Amino acid sequence: MININEPYFSEQGVSDVVHAIESKQWVMGENVKKLEQKVCSLTGMKHAVAFCNATAAIEVALRAIRPHRKAQVITPSLTFRSAITSILRAGCEPVFADITEDYTVDTNSVKSLLTEDTVAIIGTDMFGFPCHASKLREIADTAGIDFIEDASQAIGAKSQGVHIGRVSDIIIFSFYATKNVGCGEGGILATNDSVIYHRSKDLRQGAIYEWEHSYMSETVAVGTNLRMSEILAPLALDGLNNIYDLTAVRRRNASRLHDYLDTPHPHNVVGKLSSWNTYPILHDDRDGLVEFLGKSDIQAKPYYDYLLNYDPLYQKRFAWQETPKALEISKRIVSLPVHHKLNDIHMKFIAEKVKEYEPATA
Ligand SMILES: Cc1ncc(COP(=O)(O)O)c(C=O)c1O
Numbered sequence: 321m322i323n324i325n326e327p328y329f330s331e332q333g334v335s336d337v338v339h340a341i342e343s344k345q346w347v348m349g350e351n352v353k354k355l356e357q358k359v360c361s362l363t364g365m366k367h368a369v370a371f372c373n374a375t376a377a378i379e380v381a382l383r384a385i386r387p388h389r390k391a392q393v394i395t396p397s398l399t400f401r402s403a404i405t406s407i408l409r410a411g412c413e414p415v416f417a418d419i420t421e422d423y424t425v426d427t428n429s430v431k432s433l434l435t436e437d438t439v440a441i442i443g444t445d446m447f448g449f450p451c452h453a454s455k456l457r458e459i460a461d462t463a464g465i466d467f468i469e470d471a472s473q474a475i476g477a478k479s480q481g482v483h484i485g486r487v488s489d490i491i492i493f494s495f496y497a498t499k500n501v502g503c504g505e506g507g508i509l510a511t512n513d514s515v516i517y518h519r520s521k522d523l524r525q526g527a528i529y530e531w532e533h534s535y536m537s538e539t540v541a542v543g544t545n546l547r548m549s550e551i552l553a554p555l556a557l558d559g560l561n562n563i564y565d566l567t568a569v570r571r572r573n574a575s576r577l578h579d580y581l582d583t584p585h586p587h588n589v590v591g592k593l594s595s596w597n598t599y600p601i602l603h604d605d606r607d608g609l610v611e612f613l614g615k616s617d618i619q620a621k622p623y624y625d626y627l628l629n630y631d632p633l634y635q636k637r638f639a640w641q642e643t644p645k646a647l648e649i650s651k652r653i654v655s656l657p658v659h660h661k662l663n664d665i666h667m668k669f670i671a672e673k674v675k676e677y678e679p680a681t682a
Contacts, residue, residue, distance in 0.1 A: 322670065324598060324619045325498040326661045328566055333558030340551045351553035356508065358560045359493065362475075363485030365510035367517035369524060370548040374472045374494030374507030375402040376524075378442070381490045381509050382410035383541060384519040385466050387439045394433050395442040395470075396425040397627040398646040403442060403470065404628045412439065416629040418643040422586040423600060423653070424451035426645065431459055433641075440466040443488070445474035447623070447655065448500070448595030449587045450484050457487040466490065475501050475560070476567035478593040485510060495552075500566060500595050500660075501559030503552040566660045570596035573658035573667050580671030598623060598655035605679035606654045612677045613656075618670055623655040 495506030523543035
C-alpha cells in the first residue's frame with residue numbers, strides 16, 4: 321500500500337528515544353528544550369513552547385493573547401477541525417472566511433469579516449502551502465489584532481527563500497503522526513512576543529498567576545497539563561534535523577506528479593515552497609477516485625470534504641456564513657501521497673491510476 325504519509329525516523333532518532341527512556345527524565349527535560357530551540361532557529365522566532373499536540377498549541381495561543389468576552393477569531397472554513405474546537409475552548413467566536421484557488425484563506429474575505437470584536441486572524445498553510453502571510457500581517461496591523469499562522473502541515477515550507485514564520489505573531493506546527501515531521505503526538509508554538517511566551521508556558525503547566533514577591537497571589541487564567549513528552553521529542557528533533565532533505569524529496573515527487581498529470585497546480589508558485597504534506601488535486605468524482613485508487617493500493621484522502629461552518633458546534637450557536645469557493649472545492653478535493661519514501665516509479669504509477677479512472681456514467 322502507498323500510504324498517504326509515512327513517519328520518518330533515523331537510527332539516531334531511535335537511539336535518542338531509548339536514551340530518553342533510560343535517562344528517566346521523562347518530562348520537561350533537555351529534549352523538549354532542544355526541540356524548542358530548533359524551532360526558534362528554523363523560524364527566526366525568539367521563543368517556542370512545545371505541547372502535547374498542535375490543537376492545544378492553537379488554544380493556548382489564543383488564550384495567551386487575552387481575548388475579551390465577545391472576541392471573534394477569523395479562520396478559513398476549509399481546514400482541520402482543530403480550528404473550531406480551539407477557538408471555542410479559548411472562549412472566542414469562530415468567524416469563517418472563504419479560500420482562494422490555492423486553498424488558503426482569501427484575504428479579501430478576511431477583510432470583509434473584520435469587526436470591532438475581531439482579536440485574531442488564523443492563516444492556515446494548507447497542505448503545506450504558505451498562506452498569504454504578508455497580506456494577513458498588513459491586515460492584522462491595520463486592525464491592531466494578532467496574526468496566528470497555523471503551519472501544522474507546513475514545517476519546512478519557505479516563502480521568499482526563508483522558512484515560514486517570519487511575519488506572524490505566533491506560528492504553530494504539529495508533530496502528529498501524518499505530518500512531515502512527526503513523533504506520534506506533539507505540537508509547538510513560536511513567537512517573538514515575550515508576554516505571549518510566558519503566558520503560553522504557564523498555561524501549558526496549570527495556570528497563569530500574578531506573582532507577588534515569591535508567592536502566587538492570584539490566579540488570572542486556568543490552564544491544564546498540556547506538556548509534551550520528553551520521550552517523543554527526540555523523534556521530532558530527528559525529523560527537524562533532516563527537514564530540508566525530507567522536503568526536497570517531497571518537492572521532487574510533487575513536481576513529477578505535476579509533470580505526469582499535466583495539469584496546472586496552484587502550489588507551483590515562484591517564491592513559495594510548499595512542504596508538500598500532501599498533493600491536492602480536484603476531481604469531479606472525488607469519492608469514486610478515492611475508492612478506485614484504494615483498490616490499486618494507493619491511499620488517497622478526501623482532505624477536506626467537510627467545512628467548519630457546517631459543523632454543529634458552530635451552526636447551533638452562531639450566525640450562518642457562506643464560503644462558496646470553499647464549498648465548491650470541498651466537493652472535489654482529494655490529497656495524493658508524495659512523502660519521503662516514494663520515488664519516480666511511485667509517482668508515475670499514481671498518475672497513471674488517476675488518469676485511468678473513469679467515473680461510471682449514470
Ligand atoms: C491545519 C491543521 N491544524 C491543526 C491540526 C492539529 O494538529 P494536532 O493533531 O497535532 O493536534 C492539524 C492536524 O491534523 C492540521 O492539519
